[in-house]
C-alpha cells in the first residue's frame with residue numbers, strides 16, 4: 420500500500436489505492452479545509468503534490484478550470500478531492516489554513 424507523506428507536519432499515512440487524497444486525510448483526522456462535498460467546486464482543498472505526481476490520477480478538465488481561478492496555483496497544484504492515489508508513494512503539502520501554521 421502506498422504511503423502518503425504530509426508536509427509541513429511530516430505525518431505519514433499508509434493509504435488505500437484508488438481513494439482520493441482528501442478521503443485519506445479525513446479518514447486520518449488530518450486538518451484540511453473542505454467547503455463543498457468534495458466534488459471539486461470550492462477549491463478549498465488546494466494542495467501541492469511534490470512527489471508521486473505520475474502515480475496519482477490525471478487532472479480532468481473541470482479540476483484544471485477550478486484551479487485556474489485560485490490564487491497561488493503552480494505546476495504542482497491539485498485539488499485533494501479530485502486526486503486519486505495510485506500504487507506509489509506520494510508527498511503532498513497542505514497550504515495556507517490547511518498547513519496548521
Ligand code: FES
Nearest residue numbers: 459461462464500
Ligand atoms: S473539497 Fe471542494 S474542491 Fe475539493
